[in-house]
Amino acid sequence: MAGAEVTEVAVVGGGPAGLSAALAARRAGADVVLIDENAVPGGQLRKQIHKFFGSRAHHAGVRGFRIAAELGAACRAQGVALWMDTVAYGLFDHTLGVAREGTTSTLTARSIVLATGAGENALAFPGCTLPGVMGAGAVQTFVNLHRVLPGRRALMVGAGNVGLIVSYQLLQAGAEVLGVVEAAPHIGGYAVHAAKLRRAGVPIWTRHTVLAAAGGRELEAVTIAALDDNGRPVRGSEQTFAVDLICLAVGLTPLTELAWQAGCRFAYSGPLGGHVPLHNADMETTVPGLFVAGDAAGVEEASTALEEGCLAGLAAAAFAGRGGPELEAEKEAARRRLEALRSGPFGGGRRRAQEEIVKGWLKCSGGRWQ
Ligand SMILES: Cc1cc2nc3c(=O)[nH]c(=O)nc-3n(C[C@H](O)[C@H](O)[C@H](O)COP(=O)(O)OP(=O)(O)OC[C@H]3O[C@@H](n4cnc5c(N)ncnc54)[C@H](O)[C@@H]3O)c2cc1C
Numbered sequence: 001m002a003g004a005e006v007t008e009v010a011v012v013g014g015g016p017a018g019l020s021a022a023l024a025a026r027r028a029g030a031d032v033v034l035i036d037e038n039a040v041p042g043g044q045l046r047k048q049i050h051k052f053f054g055s056r057a058h059h060a061g062v063r064g065f066r067i068a069a070e071l072g073a074a075c076r077a078q079g080v081a082l083w084m085d086t087v088a089y090g091l092f093d094h095t096l097g098v099a100r101e102g103t104t105s106t107l108t109a110r111s112i113v114l115a116t117g118a119g120e121n122a123l124a125f126p127g128c129t130l131p132g133v134m135g136a137g138a139v140q141t142f143v144n145l146h147r148v149l150p151g152r153r154a155l156m157v158g159a160g161n162v163g164l165i166v167s168y169q170l171l172q173a174g175a176e177v178l179g180v181v182e183a184a185p186h187i188g189g190y191a192v193h194a195a196k197l198r199r200a201g202v203p204i205w206t207r208h209t210v211l212a213a214a215g216g217r218e219l220e221a222v223t224i225a226a227l228d229d230n231g232r233p234v235r236g237s238e239q240t241f242a243v244d245l246i247c248l249a250v251g252l253t254p255l256t257e258l259a260w261q262a263g264c265r266f267a268y269s270g271p272l273g274g275h276v277p278l279h280n281a282d283m284e285t286t287v288p289g290l291f292v293a294g295d296a297a298g299v300e301e302a303s304t305a306l307e308e309g310c311l312a313g314l315a316a317a318a319f320a321g322r323g324g325p326e327l328e329a330e331k332e333a334a335r336r337r338l339e340a341l342r343s344g345p346f347g348g349g350r351r352r353a354q355e356e357i358v359k360g361w362l363k364c365s366g367g368r369w370q
Contacts, residue, residue: 001183002236003105003225004095004105004106004107004108004273005033005105005106005107005108006107006108006109006113007031007032007033007081007107007109008025008030008031008032008109008110008321008322009022009031009033009110009113009313009316009317009320010032010033010034010035010096010107010109010110010111010112010113011025011032011033011034011035011102011111011112011113011115011313011316012035012036012088012096012112012114012115012116012236012258012342013035013036013043013114013116013117013294013296014034014035014036014038014041014042014043014072014082014084014115014195015042015044015045015115015117015244015294015295015304015305016042016043016045016067016068016071016106016305016306017069017112017117017293017294017295017297017303017306017308017309018034018036018041018043018115018293018309019034019041019042019043019072019074019075019117019125019309020036020071020115020293020295020305020306020307020308020309020313020336021115021293021309021310021312021313021316022072022075022113022313023071023075023078023080023292023303023310023313024309024310024311024314024317024330025113025313025314025316025317025320026075026079026080026173026313026314027078028077028313028314028317028318028322028323028324028327029142029323030315030316030317030320030321030323031081032080032081032083032336033080033083033107033109034075034080034081034082034083035083035086035087035088035098035107036082036084036086037085037086037087038084038085038112039084040068040072040084041068041071041072041075041082041084041086041120042065042067042068042069042071042072043069043117044064044117044137044302045065045067045068045241045302045304045362046065046068046144046145047063047064047065047107047137047140047141047144047145048063048064048140048144048165048302049063049064049065049144049169049172050063050064050065050130050165050168050169051063051120052064052067052287052303057112057337058303058341059216060151060208060352060356061078061309062335064168064302065144066075066136067302072366076217077350081279081338083098083184084098084100085101086099086100087100087103088097088107088233088258090258090261090328091099091112091258091261091290092257092261093106093262094107094108094109094111094112094290095108095263096109096112096258098331103113104114106312107186107278107301109320110319110320111289111291111315111317111319111320112257112289112290112291112304112316113283113291113292113296113309113312113313113316113317114256114277114290114291114292114293114296115291115292115293115296115305115309115312116255116256116257116258116296117255117262117294117295117296118252118253118254118273118296118299119253119255119330120135120136120137120138120251120252120253120257120365121250121251121252121253121277122135122248122250123157123210123248123250124317125133125210125211125213126211126212126213127212127213127214127215128213128250130213130214130215130218131217131218131219131220131221131273131328132150132151132167132213132215132218132219132243132244132245132246132367133213133246133248134150134217134245134246134247134365135247136156136158136162136163136207136246136247136248136249137162138150138153138329139166139170139245139247140166140169143170143173143309144168147173149173149174149175150168150178150245151175151219151243152174152177152244152245153178153242153243153244153245154167154170154175154176154177154178154243154244154245154246154247155177155179155180155181155210155224155241155243155247156170156179156180156181156193156247156249156271157181157182157209157246157248157249157250158182158188158209158248158250158251159180159181159182159184159187159189159204159206159250160188160189160192160249160251161188161189161190161193161301162189162249162252163180163182163187163189163247164180164187164190164193164194164197165176165189165193165343166198166199166247167180167202167247168196168197168200170247170269171197171200171202175245177200177202177319178198178202178241178243179202179203179204179205179223180197180205180209181202181205181208181209181224182205182208183207183208183209183211183227183231184206184207185206185207186206187204187206187232189245190306190346192312195286200345201322202228203210205224205226207227208224208227209224209225209227210222210223210224210246211223211224211225211238213246218244219243219244219245219246220242221240221241221242221243221316222240222241222243222246223238223239224238224239225237225238225239225354251273251299252295252299253273253274253299253313254274254275254276254295254297254298254299255272255273255295255296256275256276256277256292256296259277259285259290259292259296262285262287262290262366263286263288264277264278264286264287265277265278265285265286265360265361265364266278267360269298269353269356269357270295270353270355271298271349272297272300272350272353272354272357273295273298273299276298276357277292277296277297277326278356278357278358278360278361278364279291279292279297279361280361281311281335281358282305282311282331283297283308283311283313283315283317284319285361286318286361287365288319289316289343291312291315291316291319292303292312292341293308293311293312293313294308294309297357298350298353298354298357300346300350304338304341304342304350307334307337307338307341310330310334311334311335311338314327314330314331315331319335335355339351342354
């Protein structure tokens with residue numbers, strides 16, 4: 001193992017949450033190291049070629065990959081140490097085990113922000129392990145990062161935002177999208193994304209599911225069916241299509257291994273994607289000095305990840321003894337922006353779910369239940 005290094009604030013994950021946390025902590029005067037396993041910072045943003053909406057504070061009108069580049073450049077300009085191609089494989093008290101440049105070492109920090117994002121959910125059905133069945137995030141990586149089309153005739157499973165957006169991106173890349181299958185009775189994603197697909201002639205079949213995939217060495221066909229009120233396939237409704245790509249967009253789960261390892265308390269939250277580390281309004285977990293932000297703190301979207309990262313970065317800097325009285329006002333402003341993002345029909349459910357997580361934290365003290 002190579003040497004041991006020390007910093008004031010360590011951030012694990014270089015997506016919108018981690019980059020925003022690093023910038024906020026640096027602004028407050030802390031020495032910051034940001035770790036990410038990829039060669040280039042940005043996390044999921046690097047694959048997002050569409051323009052964001054919302055407000056100017058959340059980069060409305062700017063394409064995701066450009067936001068990633070801007071945040072990465074700002075980190076470099078502000079003096080954040082970016083450790084790219086580096087994996088944080090363990091967390092022992094305030095020390096991270098890291099693997100970089102072909103060796104392992106440690107990084108000890110006064111405070112740590114975990115912004116590790118989320119992993120894609122899978123779906124089990126006969127034939128689901130055939131080459132050609134893959135997650136929507138993987139398809140985005142192929143198409144938008146590597147310019148490789150993983151299939152020419154695709155079926156999308158899941159009509160949330162990810163499923164709708166990636167379907168459209170497949171069309172833009174020249175693939176045929178036969179349709180989008182959604183088990184729920186309604187489309188989960190924004191109407192604007194669904195409308196774009198419909199205008200392009202792509203049907204969205206709600207109350208439908210995938211029954212099976214078929215093929216020899218690789219995917220050749222898929223069978224779908226309608227679902228009854230009890231969620232069971234309706235006999236006689238089966239349709240089979242020739243496809244070479246089934247794209248799964250069936251939800252994301254927070255990536256929280258390091259928080260489990262650190263002994264954080266968790267709660268299960270369906271609306272936030274699964275088990276989430278309990279945290280307070282500063283994004284501090286039940287382990288003092290350990291913070292979470294972004295999808296790792298509950299799956300939402302890039303704009304909320306940016307604001308949670310800002311909050312966590314400021315609070316982590318304060319924990320490390322940095323910042324002054326103005327820091328409280330900055331945190332309050334970030335909380336207000338988060339509240340605004342979590343209003344309306346889509347945000348309301350997530351706001352209530354996050355409030356439950358904070359209530360859970362309040363029942364705890366210093367990592368122990370009161
Ligand atoms: C396919 C897809 C499409 C999406 N489309 C949109 C969209 O159009 N608009 C929108 O607002 N949101 C979208 N989202 C959601 C949005 O991308 C996420 O909410 C946002 O990126 C979360 O930011 P984050 O910083 O928490 O995580 P991420 O962006 O996932 O970043 C986490 C980073 O941490 C790294 N990492 C994780 N563990 C470790 C470790 N142990 N060591 C080192 N590095 C590690 C990861 O490699 C990654 O780079 C989409 C998500 C997906 C999966």
